[in-house]
Structure formats: C-alpha cells, structure tokens
Amino acid sequence: MTIPVGAFIGVSAVLFFLGVAGVLIRRNAVVILMCVELMLNATNLALVAFSRRAGLPDERGSVFVVFIFVIAAAEVAVGLAIVLAAYRNRPTVDVDEVHAMKG
Amino acid sequence: MPPGPFGMDPAIWAVLRLVVAVALAAGLVFNGALAQIYLERKIQAIIQDRTGPMHTGPYGLLQTFADAIKLLGKEDIRARLTDHWFFLAAPSIVFAPMLASYVVIPFAPGVVGADLNIGLLYLTTLGSMTVLGIVLAGWASNNKYSLIGGLRSAGQLISYEVPQILSLVTVVLVVGSLSMVKIVDSQQGFLINFLILPLAFTTYFIAGLAETNRVPFDLPEAESELVAGFLTEYSGMRWGLFFVAEYGEVTVVCSIVAALFFGGWHGPLVDVHPLIGPILGVLWFTLKTYFFVLVFMWVRATLPRFRIDQLMSFCWLMLIPLTLLNLLVTAILLLVFPDNILPVAIANWVMLGGFAFSVPFLQRRRLASLRARLAARAAA
Amino acid sequence: MSSEIIEQALFALLTVGIIGAAAGVVFLNRITGAALLMAFTFFCMAGMFLLLGAETIAAFQVLIYVGAITVLILYGVMFTPQGDRDYRLFFQTQTPWAALFVVPIAIFVFVTALFAFRDSGNAGALGSDLGPLATSVFRDYAFPFEVASVLLLAAMIGAIVLVKRDED
Numbered sequence: 001m002t003i004p005v006g007a008f009i010g011v012s013a014v015l016f017f018l019g020v021a022g023v024l025i026r027r028n029a030v031v032i033l034m035c036v037e038l039m040l041n042a043t044n045l046a047l048v049a050f051s052r053r054a055g056l057p058d059e060r061g062s063v064f065v066v067f068i069f070v071i072a073a074a075e076v077a078v079g080l081a082i083v084l085a086a087y088r089n090r091p092t093v094d095v096d097e098v099h100a101m102k103g
Numbered sequence: 104m105p106p107g108p109f110g111m112d113p114a115i116w117a118v119l120r121l122v123v124a125v126a127l128a129a130g131l132v133f134n135g136a137l138a139q140i141y142l143e144r145k146i147q148a149i150i151q152d153r154t155g156p157m158h159t160g161p162y163g164l165l166q167t168f169a170d171a172i173k174l175l176g177k178e179d180i181r182a183r184l185t186d187h188w189f190f191l192a193a194p195s196i197v198f199a200p201m202l203a204s205y206v207v208i209p210f211a212p213g214v215v216g217a218d219l220n221i222g223l224l225y226l227t228t229l230g231s232m233t234v235l236g237i238v239l240a241g242w243a244s245n246n247k248y249s250l251i252g253g254l255r256s257a258g259q260l261i262s263y264e265v266p267q268i269l270s271l272v273t274v275v276l277v278v279g280s281l282s283m284v285k286i287v288d289s290q291q292g293f294l295i296n297f298l299i300l301p302l303a304f305t306t307y308f309i310a311g312l313a314e315t316n317r318v319p320f321d322l323p324e325a326e327s328e329l330v331a332g333f334l335t336e337y338s339g340m341r342w343g344l345f346f347v348a349e350y351g352e353v354t355v356v357c358s359i360v361a362a363l364f365f366g367g368w369h370g371p372l373v374d375v376h377p378l379i380g381p382i383l384g385v386l387w388f389t390l391k392t393y394f395f396v397l398v399f400m401w402v403r404a405t406l407p408r409f410r411i412d413q414l415m416s417f418c419w420l421m422l423i424p425l426t427l428l429n430l431l432v433t434a435i436l437l438l439v440f441p442d443n444i445l446p447v448a449i450a451n452w453v454m455l456g457g458f459a460f461s462v463p464f465l466q467r468r469r470l471a472s473l474r475a476r477l478a479a480r481a482a483a
Numbered sequence: 484m485s486s487e488i489i490e491q492a493l494f495a496l497l498t499v500g501i502i503g504a505a506a507g508v509v510f511l512n513r514i515t516g517a518a519l520l521m522a523f524t525f526f527c528m529a530g531m532f533l534l535l536g537a538e539t540i541a542a543f544q545v546l547i548y549v550g551a552i553t554v555l556i557l558y559g560v561m562f563t564p565q566g567d568r569d570y571r572l573f574f575q576t577q578t579p580w581a582a583l584f585v586v587p588i589a590i591f592v593f594v595t596a597l598f599a600f601r602d603s604g605n606a607g608a609l610g611s612d613l614g615p616l617a618t619s620v621f622r623d624y625a626f627p628f629e630v631a632s633v634l635l636l637a638a639m640i641g642a643i644v645l646v647k648r649d650e651d
Contacts, residue, residue, distance in 0.1 A: 002487040003494050003534065009596035011498050011531070015505050015524075017589035022509035024581035030559045031514060034521050037552065038505050041528050044544070052535045052612070055603035059615045062540050063624050066616070069547045070631045074638035076552050080559040081645035093563045114489070186515070220611055224542045231550030235522065238557055242515075250561075257554060281613065 008049035016042035029083045029093045033076060040072045124216060128205040136350040137167045143400050150404040177339030182245065185336065189243035194337070194344040196236030200229035201351040208358045209283045211368045211384030222283035223275060226359060227268050230314060233352070234260045237323075240345075241333035252332025255411055256316065256323030262418045263313035263320075269426035270307035273300055273433050274363050277444060287367035297364040299448045300433070302455040304364045306426050308395075311356035313418070315349060318403040322411055353399055354392065361391035425458060494534060500527035514560050522553040537612045 015038060022035030044065045051061020087093055141156075141164065148155030156163030181187065204226055206216035219225055234257050241253015274296055278286045290296055297304050313320040323332040334342055361367060370387030373380050409417065432454065436446045500523065507520040525548040532541035620628055 002490050004600075005602050006597045006600045007494065008531065008535065009600060010593055011501060013589070013592045013596045014502055017585055017592070018502070018505040018509055021581055021585050024585070025509065025578055028514060028565065030556060030563060031508070031517055033559070034508055034517060034556055037521065037548075037556075038508060038524065041525065041548070044540075045528060045531055048532055048535055048537050048540055050600075052537055052609060053602045055609065057609070057615060058619050058623070059537075059612050060619065062537055062612055062616050063619045065540055066543065066620060067627060067631055069543055070635060073547055073552060074635055076555050077642045078638050078645070080555055081642035083559060084562060085645045087563045093565060114485075189515070189519070219538070221538055221542055221613060224539065224546075228542045228546040228550065231546050234550060234554055235557075238554055239519075242557070242561055254558075261551070261554070 005049055005053040008053075009046055012042045012046040012049070015039075015045070027094050027096050029086075029095050030080070032095065033079050033083070036079075037072060037076065040068060044068055124206075125202070128202055128216075131205065132202060132351040132354070133347060135354050136347040137171070139350045139353070139396060139400075140170065140346075141167045142397070143403070146397065146400045147404045150401070171343070174340050174343040179341075180336075180338050182336055184245045186243040186245065189239050190336070193236050193240035193243060194341050194348070196239060197233050198236075198344055198348040198351075200232040201348050201355060204229050204352075204355045207283050208355070209287050209362055209367055210388050211381040212373070214381050214385060215284055218282060218284045220280070220282045223271055223281045223286070226283075226355070227264070227271065230267070230352075231261075231264055233348075237333055240337070244333065244336035246336055249333050249335045252323045252335070256333060259313060259316075259320060259323065259411075259414060259418075262415060263310045263422075266306050266418065266422040266426045267310035267314060269423070269430055270303040270310065271359075271363070273303045273426070273430050276430070276433055276437060277447060283362055287362050287369070290366040290369060292369070295364065295366040295369075299444050300364070300429075300451050302425070302429050302451045302458065304360070305455060305458070306422055306429070307364075308360060309422065311360065312399065312402065313414070315352045315356055315399075317349075317353065317399055319406040319409050320414055322408060322414065325408060353396060357392045357395035357399065358388075360395050361388060365391050367391075425454075429454060490534065493530070497527045497530045497534070500524070501531070514565070515557075518553065518556050518560050521556065522549050525549050525553065536609065539611075539613045539616055 019035045019037075019039035019042060022038065023032050026032055026035065047061040047065050047068075049061075051059055051065075054061075083093055086098060090098075092098070144166070145155045145163070156166035159165040159169050181190070207219050207222040207225055209215045209218075237260065238253050238257045241249045241251075241256070244250070244253075274286070275281055277296065277299060278289045280286065280289075286296075312318075316324055324334055325332070334345055337345060368384030368388040370383065373384045373387065429451070432450050433447050436450055440446050504520040504524040504527065508517045508524065511517045511520065525544060528548075529541040529544040532538070532544060
C-alpha cells in the first residue's frame with residue numbers, strides 16, 4: 001500500500017472543486033456540462049478508492065460507480081439536447097443571455 | 104519484479120520488454136498492412152477477372168513497397184484554416200488503440216502479451232476510442248464534406264458497437280470468462296464456438312465489417328461519396344497511417360473471430376512438443392485470421408454499398424433486436440439447462456436459419472408495399 | 484528502483500495530468516481544446532482506477548467517458564459555434580464570489596481528505612474486481628440495475644423528442 005487512500009481522496013477533492021469553480025465561472029452551457037462531468041468523475045474516484053481500500057469483499061463502491069456512469073451518460077445526452085434546442089431558438093449558448101423567463 | 108537476462112536491473116528490463124513488445128506489435132501491424140494491401144488488390148483483380156498489379160516485381164509483389172515509398176515522399180500539404188494540432192493528432196488517435204489491441208490477442212499457448220482477465224472488455228473499449236479520432240479528423244479538416252463524412256462515420260461506428268458487444272457477451276455467457284486465453288482454451292478439439300453460436304458469429308462478422316468501415320459499410324470513406332469523407336484533406340503518410348490503422352483493425356477483428364469462434368491456435372499437432380507447439384499454434388492462428396481477412400476482401404469485391412439510412416435502419420431495426428434475442432434465448436437456456444450447451448446450439452442454429460430465410464421474405468414484403476405506394480401515388 | 488517508486492511516480496504523473504487538464508477545462512478559452520483536455524482527464528482517471536486495482540471500472544470509464552461522452556460533447560461544441568470569446572465578462576461579478584466561497588472550503592476539504600482516512604487492514608488482499616462487481620450488480624442490486632435501464636430509455640426518448648424539428 002504505497003499510496004495512502006488519503007492521496008486519492010485529496011485528488012478527488014481538488015478535481016471536484018475545480019469542477020465547482022468551472023460551473024460558477026464559465027458562461028458557455030456546453031462547458032458547464034463538461035465541468036459537471038468533472039465533478040462526477042471526482043465522485044467516482046472517491047467511491048472506488050474507499051471501496052477498494054476498505055477491504056470489503058463485495059465491491060459496493062464500484063457498483064455505485066457503475067450507476068453513476070449510467071446517470072452521467074443520460075444526463076449529458078439530455079443536457080446537450082436541451083442546449084441544442086435552446087440554440088435553435090436563439091443562436092447563443094451563453095447562459096447569461098438565456099433569461100427570457102426572468103422577472 | 105523479475106530480473107532481466109544477464110542479471111539486468113528489473114526496472115530496466117521491464118522498460119526494455121515494453122519497448123520490444125511495442126516494436127514487435129508495430130512491426131506486425133505494418134507488415135500485415137503491406138501484405139493485406141497486396142492481397143486486396145490481387146483478390147479484387149481475380150474476382151473481377153483481371154490480373155491486378157503485375158509490373159513491379161514478380162507478380163506485382165513489390166507494388167506495395169512502391170506505394171509506401173510514394174506515400175512517404177509526398178508533400179505534406181496543410182490547409183491554412185485547419186485546426187493544426189487536431190489535424191495532426193487525429194491519425195494517431197485512430198492508430199494507437201488499434202496497436203494497443205495486440206496486447207491481449209492469444210497467438211499461441213504461452214504467446215500472449217498479457218493475459219488480462221478483462222481481455223474482451225479491453226478490446227471493445229479500444230474499439231470505441233477510434234470514434235473520437237474520426238470525429239476529430241472530420242472536424243479539424245475545416246471542410247464541409249469531411250465534417251459530414253466524419254459525423255456519419257462516427258454515427259455508424261457508435262451504432263454498430265452495440266450488436267458487436269452483444270454478440271461478444273453471448274460468447275462470454277457460454278464460455279464463462281472474459282479472458283481471451285480462457286476462451287481459446289475452452290474450445291478443445293472440434294467443439295469450437297462456431298458450432299454452438301453461429302448466429303453470434305454472423306452478427307459479430309457483420310458488425311465487424313461496419314466497425315472497420317469496410318464494404319458494404321464504407322460510405323464514410325468511399326471515394327465516390329463526399330469526395331473521400333473524413334480522409335479528404337489527408338494526403339501522403341497521414342492518409343497512409345489511417346489506411347494502416349484500418350487494415351490493422353481488420354486484422355484485430357479477424358483475430359477475435361478466429362480466437363472466439365474457431366478455436367484460436369488449436370489445430371493438429373499443437374500440444375505435441377513444448378517448443379514446436381507454440382510455433383505451430385501461431386501458424387494455425389495466422390492461417391485462420393487471414394482466412395477471415397480474405398473473406399472480408401471477398402465481400403468487398405462482391406457487395407455494393409449501403410446508403411446511410413439503409414445502414415442505420417439495418418443496425419437498429421434488424422441487428423440489435425436479433426442480437427438481443429440471441430442473448431436472451433442463450434441466457435434463458437443456460438439457466439434452464441446448466442452445463443449443457445446442446446439446447447443453446449440448437450436454438451442458435453434455428454435462429455440463424457430463421458434470419459437467413461426471413462430476409463428474402465421481408466424484402467418481398469417491402470417491395471410489395473413500395474409498389475402499392477407508387478401505384479397509389481400514380482392513381483392519385 | 485522498485486515497484487513502489489514506479490507506483491508513486493505513476494500516481495504523481497496521473498495527478499498532474501488530472502489536475503492540469505481539469506484546470507485547462509475550466510480556464511481555457513478555446514472550447515474544443517477544453518473538450519479534448521476533458522477527454523485527457525477521463526483517460527488519466529482510468530489510470531487512477533488501474534492503480535487502485537479496479538480494472539473493470541477503468542475499462543468502463545474509457546468505454547463510456549472517452550468513447551461516448553466526449554463524442555457527445557464534441558457534437559455539442561460543433562453544432563453550437565460561438566467563436567472563442569473570453570470565458571468571462573469584463574464586469575462579471577461571479578469570479579471573486581466563486582473564489583471567496585470555493586477556495587476556503589476546497590482547502591479545508593483537501594487537508595481533511597489527505598489526513599483523515601486510513602487504509603483498512605486487509606486493503607491489499609482484494610483480487611480482481613470483476614467477479615464481485617458482477618455478483619453485486621446482478622444479484623444484490625438487480626432492482627437498481629433495472630431502474631437504471633428504464634432511466635436510460637427515458638433519457639434516450641427525451642433527447643430525441645427535444646431535438647426533433649417540428650415538421651409541418
């Protein structure tokens with residue numbers, strides 16, 4: 001066990017917060033989707049690291065990760081469908097400019 | 104880590120082994136591509152009742168070398184508005200996964216790069232990475248035709264991954280392991296998987312034709328369609344790299360067919376001698392693989408091309424329900440009759456017969472409905 | 484030179500790859516570059532899974548993320564061309580607020596994560612994860628598996644309906 005589990009969780013934490021920063025800062029809807037995928041990846045890493053290093057014989061964390069894969073794929077598909085539909089309405093993907101329902 | 108020969112440092116030996124392995128695989132791929140280019144031209148020529156290359160060297164054997172030297176000497180044209188880094192990276196992204204596939208292919212007992220216990224999953228994963236390279240190639244060329252060709256090819260590749268993986272899963276159900284070596288080991292003597300799962304073989308073969316962009320599914324790279332699809336802006340050795348990647352992928356698909364469905368390196372006299380055995384095993388494996396490569400080329404010389412909508416509807420409306428049905432029936436029969444493959448074999452042959460004989464029936468129905476619609480439109 | 488040093492060197496390389504590529508995704512102006520750096524992050528993440536010994540999950544990561552989701556995102560980038568504008572407005576007020584909230588929490592979580600967890604006693608004794616994963620998914624968690632397939636069906640139908648053009 002040359003690499004302590006804390007190292008993996010540390011990497012996962014940094015990746016997660018980079019994803020959060022991306023969602024807060026960026027204006028392009030597709031890039032926001034990409035940063036959400038980064039957050040999901042960070043979660044996957046934490047789950048698999050805990051599952052493998054806890055010594056449990058059944059891979060409970062990995063099972064959860066499989067379901068996260070499924071949900072992430074579904075979410076990207078639907079999210080991009082929404083972005084494309086909005087782009088067809090008015091040719092912009094800037095989330096600051098899609099505020100027709102505001103106020 | 105094991106120490107190397109002459110007492111070499113284990114770490115240096117590990118790196119040296121890696122370099123030698125990659126060089127061997129690359130040599131295999133390039134030499135295989137050379138052989139296949141020559142074979143393709145000769146076989147197409149024979150089927151089309153002509154002679155093929157005869158001038159360069161005896162019986163045109165040096166033709167491929169001449170082509171390769173020409174490709175290497177071509178000017179490296181770079182259009183100004185292309186996205187330079189992606190344009191350069193795309194052939195490598197298509198080539199690298201194919202090269203990495205050679206790690207798990209079992210050439211002979213004991214002659215395999217790495218006996219991964221997820222060998223088959225590893226191969227399908229690498230097959231799905233080529234889509235990225237093709238989309239990049241189409242997009243980076245800054246060319247309408249390339250973009251449409253790239254997107255069409257990506258759509259075709261993603262669609263045909265599903266029947267491919269489902270056929271492979273059916274074989275894994277019967278064998279019980281994802282490891283390529285165990286799958287080959289489980290087919291002793293005459294009990295090859297083709298006799299048990301012929302429908303899986305057929306669907307995997309068809310999906311493999313589509314995955315490698317071969318006729319009749321070569322719409323994205325056909326020279327008479329969309330100029331040349333996503334290959335339009337690539338010239339010289341970059342195009343050559345795409346081409347070698349395609350032939351390498353054909354070899355990988357045919358190796359999987361030979362290993363999974365026809366017993367891999369099993370053949371007469373393989374288990375006889377510990378030294379001669381592996382060499383004979385490699386020989387049988389190569390013969391089986393190249394038999395299927397020749398069938399690929401035979402299909403190329405024989406069949407016309409699918410249109411993109413015919414291609415997609417064939418996949419989603421016919422192949423995927425068929426492979427799903429195959430998987431369902433195999434799984435149920437394996438549950439009901441455990442350790443007995445005879446019901447599975449009977450069911451598979453029945454389904455294959457049904458598939459083969461239902462095609463003209465369905466075609467006749469479709470023609471009749473088309474005629475009825477035309478008649479209705481002419482009358483109206 | 485031993486396998487420990489190689490393992491640690493690999494871990495360091497993969498960490499640099501992940502964090503660097505993720506920073507590129509967040510801060511790069513060129514969207515296509517960001518998409519490919521995201522694919523690189525996914526690839527390095529698969530390497531991390533391999534370091535942990537979860538080989539099936541690593542294969543699924545490459546298959547699903549690099550093979551499918553990256554292509555989806557590239558399609559989204561290609562069909563919504565915006566030009567490479569600067570990633571934030573000149574008078575955008577979000578970046579300082581984001582920094583104010585995210586950075587302290589990030590530092591706190593990072594330090595906690597590094598030092599609060601211990602490996603279990605038999606952590607190194609686990610073999611391949613293929614068998615236990617398959618048993619768990621198809622036996623203990625079979626119902627969530629079925630629900631996940633219904634979810635995929637719903638997502639597929641929803642995506643198709645959303646991008647369908649209204650044909651007159």
